[in-house]
Structure formats: structure tokens, C-alpha cells
Amino acid sequence: MDDAGDGLDADLDQSDPASADEVDEVRPPGASRAARGGRNLTVATVVGLGLLVATVAAAWFDPRVFAVLVYGFLVAAVIEWRRALLLQGRKVPMVPLVLATLGMGSATWFGRAEGLTVAVLVGLAGIVAWRAVDERIENTLADSLASVFTLLWIPFLGSFIIMMEQADNGWQRVVVFVVAVVGNDTGGLFAGMLWGRHKMAPTISPNKTWEGFVGGVVLGTVAATVAAMLLLDGRWWLGTLVGLACTASAVLGDLAESAIKRDIDVKDMSSAIPGHGGVMDRLDSLLLAAPAAYVVFAAALGTLGR
Template sequence: MRSESPAEETPAEPGSAETVPAEAVKTSRAGRNLPASIAVGVALLAMVVASLFLVKEVFIAVVAIALLIGLYELTRAFATAGIRVPVLPVATGGTAMLVGSYVGGMETASIAMALTVIGTMVWRLTEGADGFVRDVSSGIFVLSYLFLMGTFVLLMLKEDDGPWRIVAFIIATIASDIGGYIAGVLFGKHAMAPTISPKKSWEGFTGSLIAGVATGIATVTYALDGDWWVGIVLGVAGVVFATLGDLSESLIKRDLGIKDMGDLLPGHGGLMDRLDSLIAVAPIAWLILYLLVDVS
């Protein structure tokens, strides 16, 4: 999910709305079909929450499928620059990392990752030396960017109160996005990183902080029975890392010369355009909750 929203674009010049249809103005400010975006977002959230509280193993499948779709989107995007990701070993090893982290913890996931790195190199050997380093490096990058980050989500799930830990992590990230979106629409004027993502503003970042901290306090206090100040830590860290993840994916797309990672989700773009913040926040959210909140 991203706090980088087209809503943070510089508003049109005064008077321009008089000559542009209302729908077009809405599209220029939102940059997407807002009703479709909201509907898809609500549907995805409902699916995640339902799988979390019904059967944990179903949620593992949801995470694995989401990351495999992300792998497909990144592979297709990298191909536009002549980079060939070794898909089969990365997909197989990445899925093993996810399952291993839930069943045996990070030690098992680490073994699976080490074997996957070796398997990726061996797999690519058959295609010769041309582009070997480039392709293997891309495979290890995608393995780390997607599946290593995903293991921390499943480490949270392992705990007795795991579903609520994941809810706290997801809601803090989503609140950051929504707060940034609204503040960007209403007040966005000062670009945060114009050379990377000209749509992201300092006003939007402030809105993200306010929303992230508020929801962090609420979820940590009421869902996890933790101290209120831990909610502040989670909220601030979530906003900072979500923003960094968002900017990083923007830079990847800018480097590759593409606008979106895909078109799977109406009003959103590709699934990676929604996952970028979540996968960046997952490790720090796990660490904060692991160290500062007792399992309830």
C-alpha cells in the first residue's frame, strides 16, 4: 500500500476547474478511479481479516499467493529492461521460506533462503555467462524484497495473538496511506522528494504521522493490551518505513521507465503498488511488537 497517492499532486491553477469537467478534475487530482479503488481496498482487507481469524493456514496461503503475484509483476517489469529473473527457483524457495518461518521460525527460513540463493545460481548456469550476474542478482533481490519481508508477517502470525498483531501492523500502514492521501489533497504544496516521487508532499507525510500514531495507539492498547506509548512507536515507525518503501518502489519504476507494476487491481494498478508499504513495514512492526508487547 502506498501513501504516495496521486491526490498529493499540485492542485490545478485557479480557475481551471471552470473549463474542465468535474469528473476530469477528480481524475486529475485522484489519478485513479476512486470508487473502484475504495471497493477493491475494502474487499482485499475483508479477505485478509477473514482468513486471519478463521484459519491461520488460509492466511499463509493468502500471503504466499500475494507475493507470488508480486513476483510475476516484478519479473514482467524487469523484463522491460532486459533483466531475466529466475522465476522457478525464486518462487519455490520463497514459498518454502514463508512456510518455514511459520513452522520452524527464522532459522528454518534462513536455511531455505540460503538454499534458494544457491539454487538460483545453479538454475541460471544453463543459460551461459551473458547476463549471469545481472539475472542472479535480480533473483536474489526479488527473493529478499518480497519473501524475506514476508517471513516477518508469518512470524507475527505464529504468536497466540498473532492475528491481532497483524491487524495492528496492517491498520497502522493503511492509516498512514489514508492520512497522507487526505492531507495531500487538502494541504499538499511542498514536495518531499520531487526527483523521485513528485506527488508526495510534506503535508501528506504529516497527515500520515497523525493517522498512523492515532491508529497505532488504538490497536496496541485495545487489541494487544499493550502500553499506549508502544502504539506511538509503532505508528511513527510504520509511517517512516511505509514512506521509504513507497519511495523505493517509485524509484524502481522510474528506473525501469514504467508507471505501474501492473493492472490487476482496478483503481490501484498492480498488486505491488499496494504491497510496497506493507513489505517495508513488516520487519520493523514485528521487531517493535516482539520486543515491547507481551503475547496475550
């Protein structure tokens, strides 16, 4: 989601020919070149709406279904990330990472925050031990640190989404959270395309602009405010706080993934989601926004209360 071809937060300065050329370079194989803005907006919109509806429906229908959906995406993201690291010579073990991710899911479901804490510690120990018994000694420290980072970045942060869902009004919290992030992505995209002129972080994500950032914050916060007013007994102020926290965190998540992808020389994690790139290209902003939303909700309503 860091460049114009990655996700809904790509803020493309349409007046800059170099930006359009760069978009062509980062477009994954097989992607349409019809949209010079970097991707087929129709496909991206349809797929994005489908994912949004499926997520909200699962959260409303049954927390167990929602948990399976979330951890399915997290496992897919871990596998994508591992593949990207392998291309750079980092040996990140898939089996213990996937097992640790699933273990976090079970521990979070049954033990909430305490269970997640224990699962993280066990997972970290298991991953380091797995690498330690490997016969190869080259790059042991670098590989172990990459594995630890993967575990903390993807399944640990993603588990906060499940902890939000476990509250008495869990699905409502999840909807406000998701609406804030989607609003930020959408507002950033269109504000950047229409008015984007001033680069936000040109060395990390050349197509991000301050105009897009403002547009994302405004739309994300307004959307979360309206959602909270409708779903959380009129507490619009809580939606405003969640919206501000999520939009700021989402942008940091986008930039963080952009910097990491540039460091490992990867443009898109995969082409698994038409119009959006890989699973990680959809999750990057959600991952950092999830703990931010969880903390705001917990401070205002308690971890389980209404």
C-alpha cells in the same frame, strides 16, 4: 503506490496543473479519466476496504488461511516484478523464484525465524545455481543480482507478516500493523490532496508532499494506537511505537519502489487490482513496514508471548 495513480499514498498537489497531467500519463490503460486526481476514488476505496476486511478476517479466522493468502500475494508480486524486469532485458528465472517463495512460506510456518533464515540461504544458492547453468553468459552477474534482490525484497520481507501472526496474540498484532499502514496511506492521500504544497522527493515521486507525509504519520499512528488499546490489553503505547515505526518504513518502501520503477521505466506493475494498480503497488509499503512492526512487537512482548 508511488504516484497518484498507484495507491492510497499518492499525495497530489491539486493546484499544480503539471501534476494532473503527469497523473494522466501514468494511468494504466483502461483506467477512468474521470478523476483528475489519478484514479477512481470510489473504486479504489471499495476494493481497498475489501482487501482490508479479507486480510483481517483471514488473520482472525485461521493462521493457515492467512499464510496461504499472504504467500499467494507474494507469489503474484514476484511474477509481476519478474515481468517488469524482462521488459528491461533482465533474465530473472521464474521457476526457482516461485519455488523459493513457497519454500520460505513452509520454512517460516514450521521453523519460524530459523526456518526462514535457512530457506533464504537455500533459495539464494538455488537461484544463483539456476542462472549459472544457463547457456547464456551475457549479463550473468546483473541477472543474478536482480534475482537475489527480488528474493530478499519480496518473499523475505513479506515473511515477517507470517511471523507476527504466529504469536499467541498474532492476529491482533497483524491488525495493528495493517491498520498503521492503511492509516498512513489514507492520511497521506487526503492530507496531500488538501494541503500538499512542499514536494518531498520530486525526482523520485513528484506528487509526494511533506504535508501528505505528516498526515500519513499522524493518522497511521493514531489508528495503530487505538487498535492496540482495544486489542492488546490497553497497551496503547505499543500501538504508538508500532505506528511510528510502520509509517516511517512505509514511506521508505513507497519511495524505494518509486525509484526502482523509474529506473526500469515502469509506471504500474500491472492493473490486477482495480483502482490500485498491481499487487506490488499494494505491497510496497507493507513489505518494509512488516519487519519494523515485527521488531517492535518482539522487543515489547517477545516473539511469541502476549
